[in-house]
Amino acid sequence: MTARQDERLLDGPLLPVRCRRCAAEVLVRKASWEQTSIQWNAAARASCVSLGDDPSGTCPALRSAIQEAALTGALRVAG
Amino acid sequence: MIHVTAAESDAVRAIEAEAISSRFARGWHCLGPAGTFKDGKPHTVNAFGQKLVVFTGEDGKTNVLDGYCRHMGGDLSQGTVKGNEIACPFHDWRWGGDGRCKKIPYSRRVPLRARTAAWPTMEQDRLLFVWNDPEGSKPPADVTIPVIEGASRDDWTDWRWTETVVHTNCREVIDNVVDMAHFFYIHNSFPTYFKNVFEGHVATQIMKGKSRPDARREGGGEGPRMLGNSSVASYHGPSFMIDELTYHYEGFDLRSVLINSHYPIDQNSFSLHSGIIVQHSDELPPEAAEATAEKLSSFILAGFEQDIEIWRNKTRIDNPLLCEEDGPVYQLRRWYEQFYVDVADIRPEMTDRFEFEIDTTRPVESWQKEVEENLARREGASA
Secondary structure, three states: OOOOOOOHHHHOOOEEEEOOOOOOEEEEEEOOOOOEEEEOOHHHHHHOOOOOOOOOOOOHHHHHHHHHHHHHOOOOEOO | OOOOOHHHHHOOOOOOOOOOOOOOOOEEEEEEEHHHHOOOOOEEEEEOOEEEEEEEOOOOOEEEEEOEOOOOOOEHHHOEEEOOEEEOOOOOOEEOOOOEEEEOOOOOOOOOOOEOOEEOEEEEOOEEEEEEOOOOOOOOOOOOOOOOHHHHOOOEOOOEEEEEEEOOOOHHHHHHHHOHHHHHHOOOOOEEEEEEEEEOOEEEEEEEEEOOOOOOOOOOOOOOOEEEEEEEEEEEOOOEEEEEEEEEEOOEEEEEEEEEEEEEEEOOEEEEEEEEEEEOOOOOOHHHHHHHHHHHHHHHHHHHHHHHHHHHHOOOOOOOOOOOOOOOHHHHHHHHHHHHOOHHHOOHHHHOOEEEEOOOHHHHHHHHHHHHHHHHHHHHHHO
């Protein structure tokens, strides 16, 4: 099977966002203020301490960091 | 704003689909309630492109072997359980759960190399699981199916279980993990929140929904009114989904666990299973809980039929064209691919954590309008 790319990323790529609590760096894309994609890697996952209890939650500190990046324009919000 | 160039907008989008891999997913697959296989008879199970025999010996252990006897090719699933072995109907060769020939009653000794394929099995929560691995490795301890809290408790109902053969490749059922919009258009649901998380061998869908007044059957208005539901559904491996599904009624919640599982029969068909248990409560004493479980079970089966009707007519598509309100289909398939490659070839991006939350603003707006139109039309028709 050939790995295929989500073409939506062509319209707006994943961009790095660093969490202020643990310094984990993840890749983020926001197609709108309410939409968020977060791509972790092993290093970021290992440094996050907030994901233990609820595996399907989003780290609250990272969520704030993403919101801030979106507000300052460091993270472009498409749409 | 996304700008579409003239060249892009003029080009016809082609649907692409590669040949389906001849390989079957590595992982635990549920064959159904364990009790089904404990009647002292051999059972035929067509799975992973071959015929298997499932039988329980006198020792109570359920075994899964290749269905064909290595002697002259007899069908072991037409044979007889003798002690802890399955006896071939053709010449009475006896095969143990470990895949070894234990005895040939008319021969002084068993030949060398008298060994057939045996699949590791596991019984948990009164369900039978079989481990498939094209590389032939034993199931790793960290690749497990979690124990289901309500499945062995007295204050929950027993499993209501259904099985359906579906004639398409099983990737179609996996795609539903990320497909929010089909829940509105196919299943008469109304999602208001939708998120996915993929990590390791687990893929999760978190969904909240409200009830659809336009989908309620006429005259079905008795009993408490359902307001909506919250669901956290996770595939643990390639085929077994546990959905912790809570229905919210006026004044109380109804807790249930829904299983959506399958095993591949061959590349173009799979056996689709549903299981449900419901928790008793003050509002839902045991008898009412049993009745509710029965009702939910037929509701889920009806949902499967809605999917199957779509699958029967659709085409396989490797390059779905997505809008921003669709879920992460490509990332889900990237996660799913880990089960189809050798363990040594699993790439980090297949298992690294990925989160995707859909903006439901526009879908909710649009669906609300459609619901109201449906209600108005219905009122107009009955007036």
